[in-house]
Amino acid sequence: MSSMNEDKELVERTIKGDKEAFEMIIQKYQQPLLNYIGRTVGERELALDFTQEVFIKTYSSLHSYKPQYKFSTWLFKIASNFIIDYWRKKKIDAFSLDQQEQDNDLPPLQVPDKEPSIVTKFEISELRERIEQSLEKIPAPLREVFVWRHINEFSYEEMAEIKGLPVGTIKNRVFQARELIRKRLEEKA
Amino acid sequence: MKCLSIEQIYLCIEKELPLSENKKIEEHLATCRKCKNALEERRHLLQASENLPLWQTPPDFTQQVMARIFPIRVPLSAWLTAASAGFGSITLAIFILFLVTGQNFSSLLTSLNHSLWNFVRNFSPVFVKLFKVASLFVKTLQQFFEYIIKAFASLTTIISPQVQIIIITIAIILIAFSIYGIKRKIFIGEQA
Numbered sequence: 603m604s605s606m607n608e609d610k611e612l613v614e615r616t617i618k619g620d621k622e623a624f625e626m627i628i629q630k631y632q633q634p635l636l637n638y639i640g641r642t643v644g645e646r647e648l649a650l651d652f653t654q655e656v657f658i659k660t661y662s663s664l665h666s667y668k669p670q671y672k673f674s675t676w677l678f679k680i681a682s683n684f685i686i687d688y689w690r691k692k693k694i695d696a697f698s699l700d701q702q703e704q705d706n707d708l709p710p711l712q713v714p715d716k717e718p719s720i721v722t723k724f725e726i727s728e729l730r731e732r733i734e735q736s737l738e739k740i741p742a743p744l745r746e747v748f749v750w751r752h753i754n755e756f757s758y759e760e761m762a763e764i765k766g767l768p769v770g771t772i773k774n775r776v777f778q779a780r781e782l783i784r785k786r787l788e789e790k791a
Numbered sequence: 792m793k794c795l796s797i798e799q800i801y802l803c804i805e806k807e808l809p810l811s812e813n814k815k816i817e818e819h820l821a822t823c824r825k826c827k828n829a830l831e832e833r834r835h836l837l838q839a840s841e842n843l844p845l846w847q848t849p850p851d852f853t854q855q856v857m858a859r860i861f862p863i864r865v866p867l868s869a870w871l872t873a874a875s876a877g878f879g880s881i882t883l884a885i886f887i888l889f890l891v892t893g894q895n896f897s898s899l900l901t902s903l904n905h906s907l908w909n910f911v912r913n914f915s916p917v918f919v920k921l922f923k924v925a926s927l928f929v930k931t932l933q934q935f936f937e938y939i940i941k942a943f944a945s946l947t948t949i950i951s952p953q954v955q956i957i958i959i960t961i962a963i964i965l966i967a968f969s970i971y972g973i974k975r976k977i978f979i980g981e982q983a
Contacts, residue, residue: 624857632848632853633846633848636848637846649846650852654859658856661860711798712796713794717829722831724839726839730840733836733839733840734843748840753845773798774798776801780837784832784836
């Protein structure tokens with residue numbers, strides 16, 4: 603049984619009152635969700651608490667889930683909205699990415715004539731550590747798509763569905779996130 | 792072909808470009824050092840990004856979430872059943888006492904009241920002292936009581952209302968007979 607059909611069956615069983623089915627959903631998605639939420643909020647305890655809240659919200663909204671959509675996409679949409687609410691409360695700008703894209707701080711998506719080789723100077727393990735540190739310093743909406751792409755391993759189409767944005771916009775955000783991380787590495791080197 | 796954009800470089804690394812475009816890019820990369828370096832730089836970055844360490848959830852995470860979604864609840868009907876059973880049992884106990892002693896209801900209630908009052912009067916000083924001692928242990932025993940309450944709540948959800956009625960009836964009859972027995976003992980003691 604494919605993962606997608608398995609999820610749909612688990613959702614159906616949960617709606618019919620099978621608690622064990624929802625336990626299986628939690629077991630399957632707790633780590634991907636924690637890694638997404640954890641990387642976006644940055645604090646482990648807060649991330650664990652938020653992950654729990656997302657599962658509770660998911661359970662209470664299961665009746666509104668439409669089986670034609672992928673369950674994981676729907677779950678992450680709930681999580682993403684939860685995070686946006688958190689950013690709003692923390693007064694972190696989650697909405698003016700278009701403005702941020704025009705910001706001079708963001709690197710251009712063209713290869714400069716004299717580009718220094720920064721990344722290739724590091725060993726992979728050291729580079730991972732530096733990427734983690736740089737990830738905390740990039741704008742939250744860019745961090746979100748970076749985590750989805752590289753940690754949750756979502757396709758651009760899945761991310762576009764979660765955010766309700768065109769695939770091209772999502773690709774652009776992911777590339778901006780990578781380039782900004784590279785820029786941060788360049789500053790540190 | 793002119794030099795690659797960052798977007799083309801990433802799409803090339805991720806094999807997201809159409810085959811025809813991919814071929815052109817490969818040909819360009821074979822001749823352009825700048826684009827080749829830029830591609831290698833980003834390939835290395837993506838390689839490291841794809842293996843970032845994963846955050847682990849605690850082993851009891853699922854249970855924690857399930858406990859928040861499905862807290863142990865004692866249904867109201869169970870408490871109503873228990874209260875009805877208690878009231879019914881007291882009535883039954885009084886009726887049995889009436890049959891055993893042959894007294895009328897009012898004198899039976901009066902004697903029960905007297906017994907209860909004597910019991911309270913004799914034992915209240917002891918109870919006060921015991922209460923004072925017990926209060927010292929309240930804080931340390933708090934956790935224990937929580938477990939007891941949870942266990943009782945679980946029990947009432949497991950045991951059927953009929954069995955609950957039987958258990959409570961038996962308990963009340965036993966208490967009633969104990970009070971009667973104490974009264975008789977006191978009465979015999981007074982006679983002796």
